[in-house]
Amino acid sequence: MRAEADPNLIVYFGGEYVPLREARVGILTHALHYGTGVFEGIRAYWNDAQEELFVVRPLEHYKRWKRNAGILRIDVPLSPEELCEITLELMRRNGLRTNAYVRPLAYKSAERIGVSTDDEDAFALIALPFGDYLHSDKGIHAGVSPWRRIEDNAIPARGKICGAYVNSALASDEARLSGFDEAILLNESGHVAEGSTCNIFMVRNGKLITPASTENVLEGITRDSIMELARREMDLQVVERPIDRSELYVCDELFLTGTAVGIAPVVRVDHRPVGNAAIGSITRDLLELYVAATRGNLENYKKWLVPVYQSLKTQDQDSTLLVHAS
Numbered sequence: 001m002r003a004e005a006d007p008n009l010i011v012y013f014g015g016e017y018v019p020l021r022e023a024r025v026g027i028l029t030h031a032l033h034y035g036t037g038v039f040e041g042i043r044a045y046w047n048d049a050q051e052e053l054f055v056v057r058p059l060e061h062y063k064r065w066k067r068n069a070g071i072l073r074i075d076v077p078l079s080p081e082e083l084c085e086i087t088l089e090l091m092r093r094n095g096l097r098t099n100a101y102v103r104p105l106a107y108k109s110a111e112r113i114g115v116s117t118d119d120e121d122a123f124a125l126i127a128l129p130f131g132d133y134l135h136s137d138k139g140i141h142a143g144v145s146p147w148r149r150i151e152d153n154a155i156p157a158r159g160k161i162c163g164a165y166v167n168s169a170l171a172s173d174e175a176r177l178s179g180f181d182e183a184i185l186l187n188e189s190g191h192v193a194e195g196s197t198c199n200i201f202m203v204r205n206g207k208l209i210t211p212a213s214t215e216n217v218l219e220g221i222t223r224d225s226i227m228e229l230a231r232r233e234m235d236l237q238v239v240e241r242p243i244d245r246s247e248l249y250v251c252d253e254l255f256l257t258g259t260a261v262g263i264a265p266v267v268r269v270d271h272r273p274v275g276n277a278a279i280g281s282i283t284r285d286l287l288e289l290y291v292a293a294t295r296g297n298l299e300n301y302k303k304w305l306v307p308v309y310q311s312l313k314t315q316d317q318d319s320t321l322l323v324h325a326s
């Protein structure tokens with residue numbers, strides 16, 4: 001899915017709320033030439049019954065963004081709480097009442113030639129309507145990519161660093177041209193790392209297994225949510241360890257996780273069936289739990305969600321109460 005944005009969409013750029021068509025950078029911007037930016041991706045899901053838009057774990061996303069921007073010595077001068085407030089305000093100003101995606105971007109903004117960086121940083125926040133990223137209702141066919149995942153000592157994979165996404169784009173493009181729905185990248189030691197924009201889990205002998213965060217993977221927030229749901233709600237043993245390529249061919253279940261992707265079951269890998277080539281029961285249960293949690297339908301996981309319109313509803317109620325009282 002590609003989200004084409006309305007040029008009148010209000011975005012946060014240069015410290016102000018402006019229409020997207022006015023949020024422009026110069027052709028010499030450092031990040032445009034050298035990939036010196038760090039971005040985030042945050043989901044918000046609309047709950048029709050509750051008439052509410054829930055932003056999923058925004059504080060964790062903003063904390064990760066600020067920390068990872070620090071890898072490139074980019075300073076995001078606001079706190080995670082302030083960034084969260086701007087996000088809610090953007091959604092309200094744009095009247096978003098549908099599933100949405102937030103794209104924070106911090107970047108080296110000096111307009112000059114030369115790769116070394118200086119202290120000219122900028123950031124923007126964009127919130128736009130967003131549907132499914134991967135159509136995975138029936139499960140997808142993934143292929144192991146001929147491209148290797150970038151090494152931590154070259155470009156840290158944990159960083160969501162703009163330039164590093166050349167690696168994801170090459171792998172994703174290659175996978176699609178070869179007839180797969182998504183790529184699985186191995187790291188330089190030949191172990192399974194992750195998908196082009198998602199983490200990976202496999203089920204073997206009733207255990208949920210995922211590569212450790214030291215295997216050149218992004219430290220996914222959805223990965224973290226899935227591990228918590230698996231442990232707390234399904235009593236599953238979750239193991240972080242290296243995964244061999246051939247384990248993908250003999251595992252019982254396989255799925256990908258990410259903010260944009262959600263949970264995408266993999267039912268075929270490299271032209272081989274995963275399990276019996278249908279969505280497995282553990283994957284399905286986790287998927288149901290994740291959907292319920294992120295849509296605001298699981299009381300125990302409301303802690304992950306920040307409602308966009310609730311504070312306004314409370315204000316409305318307060319003002320109604322005041323009217324009645326007067």
Ligand SMILES: Cc1ncc(COP(=O)(O)O)c(C=O)c1O
Nearest residue numbers: 197198199218220221222258259
């Ligand atoms: C390379 C990569 N791996 C994994 C993920 C999943 O991370 P998260 O669950 O925090 O979205 C992403 C998300 O964009 C990604 O780009």
